[in-house]
Amino acid sequence: MAVGERDPITGHMTTGHEWNGIKELHTPVPKPVWFFLIVFTLFGVIWTLFMPSWPYGTGYFKGWLGIDQKQTVAKQLEEGKADRAAWTARIEKEDFAAIRADADLMGVVRETGHSLFGDNCAACHGTSGAGNLGYPNIASAPMLWGDAPETIFETITVGINGADPDTRVSEMLAFGKNQILDRPAILQVVTYVRSLSGLEEPTEANAAAIDAGREIFAANCVSCHGEDAKGKTDMGAPDLTDHFWINGSSRDAIYHSVFYGRQGHMPSWGLRLSPLDIKILALYLSDLRERQHAAVGDGT
Numbered sequence: 001m002a003v004g005e006r007d008p009i010t011g012h013m014t015t016g017h018e019w020n021g022i023k024e025l026h027t028p029v030p031k032p033v034w035f036f037l038i039v040f041t042l043f044g045v046i047w048t049l050f051m052p053s054w055p056y057g058t059g060y061f062k063g064w065l066g067i068d069q070k071q072t073v074a075k076q077l078e079e080g081k082a083d084r085a086a087w088t089a090r091i092e093k094e095d096f097a098a099i100r101a102d103a104d105l106m107g108v109v110r111e112t113g114h115s116l117f118g119d120n121c122a123a124c125h126g127t128s129g130a131g132n133l134g135y136p137n138i139a140s141a142p143m144l145w146g147d148a149p150e151t152i153f154e155t156i157t158v159g160i161n162g163a164d165p166d167t168r169v170s171e172m173l174a175f176g177k178n179q180i181l182d183r184p185a186i187l188q189v190v191t192y193v194r195s196l197s198g199l200e201e202p203t204e205a206n207a208a209a210i211d212a213g214r215e216i217f218a219a220n221c222v223s224c225h226g227e228d229a230k231g232k233t234d235m236g237a238p239d240l241t242d243h244f245w246i247n248g249s250s251r252d253a254i255y256h257s258v259f260y261g262r263q264g265h266m267p268s269w270g271l272r273l274s275p276l277d278i279k280i281l282a283l284y285l286s287d288l289r290e291r292q293h294a295a296v297g298d299g300t
C-alpha cells in the first residue's frame with residue numbers, strides 16, 4: 001500500500017505499514033499536548049533551579065533564590081515575639097482605665113483573656129462566666145468583693161478562702177449547726193429572704209413568718225448582708241435581693257445555706273499565674289461584664 005493513502009472509514013492517513021491486511025493509521029500526538037508537555041517540563045526544570053530542590057548525599061541544592069522555610073518561620077516567630085513584647089509591656093505598665101480606653105490593647109485582652117479564662121476558670125465558672133451551682137456567675141452578677149477592675153485583679157490574685165496569706169476570707173455562719181438559731185427561726189428567715197427577691201409572694205399564710213423572719217434577719221444577718229440585704233463588699237457577703245444565687249434559691253438550698261453556712265473556695269491565682277495574666281483576666285472580666293450589662297440594658 002502506498003504512503004499517504006487515506007483510510008475511508010476514519011478519514012485518517014495511514015503510515016504505510018500493513019500486517020496481514022491490517023493497516024496502521026497515522027495519528028500523531030496532537031500539537032497542544034506537545035506544547036503543554038514542553039512548557040511544563042521547562043517550568044519544572046527552571047523551578048528546581050530557583051527553589052530548594054535536588055538532594056545530594058550531605059544536603060540539598062538551596063536554589064538560586066535562597067528561600068529557606070525554616071528561616072522564614074524563625075523570622076515570623078521573632079516578629080511575633082517583638083509584637084507580643086510591645087503589648088505585654090504596655091499592659092504591664094499602663095493603668096486599667098488607659099488600657100480599657102485603647103481599642104488595640106483591648107483586642108489583645110479579649111483574645112488572650114478568652115483563652116486564659118478557658119484554661120483556668122471555665123471549669124468552675126463556665127465558659128461564658130455564667131457560673132454553676134456553688135460557683136458564682138462572674139459575667140453579670142454583682143461582685144461579692146466589688147467590681148472595679150483593680151478590685152477584681154486583687155480578688156483573683158489572693159483568692160477567696162484560698163492559700164495566699166492575704167486571701168479574702170468569707171464565711172457564712174452555720175446558724176443551725178452551731179445552734180445560733182433553731183429550726184423554726186431558720187424557716188422563718190428563709191421565707192423572709194425569699195420574699196426579698198419575689199420568690200415568696202406575701203400571703204396570709206406566710207405573712208407572720210415573713211415578719212418574724214425580718215426581725216431575725218435584723219438581729220443576725222445585717223452585720224454582713226446589710227440593713228437592706230443588698231450585701232456588703234467588704235465582707236464578701238452577697239446581695240440577697242437579686243435573682244443571682246451562688247448555691248441555689250429553693251427553700252431547701254437557702255435553708256442549707258443558713259443551717260450549715262457556706263464557705264466558697266476560690267484559688268489564690270497569684271500563686272499560679274503571672275501578674276500580667278491576672279491583669280489580662282481582670283480586664284477581660286470587666287469588659288465582659290460591661291458588654292453583658294449593655295446587652296441587658298440596665299447600664300450598671
Ligand code: HEC
Pocket residue numbers: 117120121122123124125134135136138142143144145146152155156160170236246263264265266267269281285
Ligand atoms: C475551683 C473552682 C474555681 C476556679 C477554677 C476559679 N474560681 Fe473563681 N470563684 C470560685 C468560687 C467558689 C467563688 C465564690 C467564692 C465565694 O462564694 O465566696 C469564686 C469567685 C470568683 C470571683 C468573684 C469575686 C467576687 O467579688 O464576687 C471572681 C472575679 C473569680 N472567681 C474569678 C476567677 C478567675 C478569673 C478564675 C480563673 C483564673 C477563677 N475564678 C477560677 C471558684 C473557682
Ligand code: HEC
Pocket residue numbers: 170171172173175189190193216217220221222223224225235236237238240244245246247248254257258262263264265
Ligand atoms: C459573718 C457574716 C455573715 C452573717 C452574719 C450572715 N451571712 Fe449570709 N453570707 C455571708 C457570706 C460571706 C456569704 C457568701 C459565702 C460564700 O459563698 O463564700 C453568705 C451567703 C449567704 C447565703 C447564700 C447566698 C447564695 O447566693 O447562695 C444566704 C442565703 C445567706 N448568706 C443568708 C444569711 C442569713 C439569712 C443570715 C442571718 C441568719 C446570714 N446570711 C448571716 C456572710 C454572712
